[in-house]
Amino acid sequence: MMGHVPLSWFLMLSAVLFSLGVAGFIFRRNIITMFMSIELILNAVNLTFITFAYQRQQVAGHLFAFFVMVVAAAEAAVGLAIILTVFKNRETLNIDDLDSMKN
């Protein structure tokens, strides 16, 4: 029908956002930017959940997206607290300088 969007386009968009998030996680060295790339990955996964909920006509996908959101909020709170503590102790946000577990 005219003007309607194929369902697979949403999945394609989700794949593109997921790959961009992985790229950010691999290539960026700032620990906060890497953390934001993880949030981008979680958003891409949420879009997949919502798309499949539309296709299956079930609300369960929305529930999973909701739980992902809640866990992301908890993860952001704890992760940013860890980043704060690391910055207070080490005075850096570069992930390459935080290698005290290496040797």
Added chain:
Amino acid sequence: MELILFLVFAGIAVAAAINVVVQRHPISSAISLIAVMGSLAVLYLLLGAEFIAAAQVIVYAGAIMVLFIFVIMLLNAGGETKPGRSFIASLLGVPVLVALLALLAFFTARIYPRDTEVHFGGFRGGTAQAVGRALFTTYLLPFEITSILILIAIVGAVVLARKELE
């Protein structure tokens, strides 16, 4: 109408996501990430997920990103000074990522040919009433476990942030 909405907001989402990855300064990445989340909320509305769209704006773009920006400004973090990526990552990173994207797109196109079409109002089960009913009946146990998880996260964040006051 749906096609125009999808193309506009998917374009905004992809452009802002690219901006998240390529920006040097964390605050620019954070603002771009808010744009990604806002346009994704519109796409959720298109898919009939009213409650999740509202929660996306309130929880993600509201709470989580404010926390991020707060920490970035608190630490007064500048941009990255040196690229400093490892040799293997710079050599293999882009081809592996392109391969991952191509694989995902290939299987998506093979498994889902253009049969199911999204139109506004095609799924009406995403209202706050429907989500709440499923959340407090079928998914009550995961909901309670999530509340315990949030309690643990609050205690952990307080303990981690309290340490340097002493």
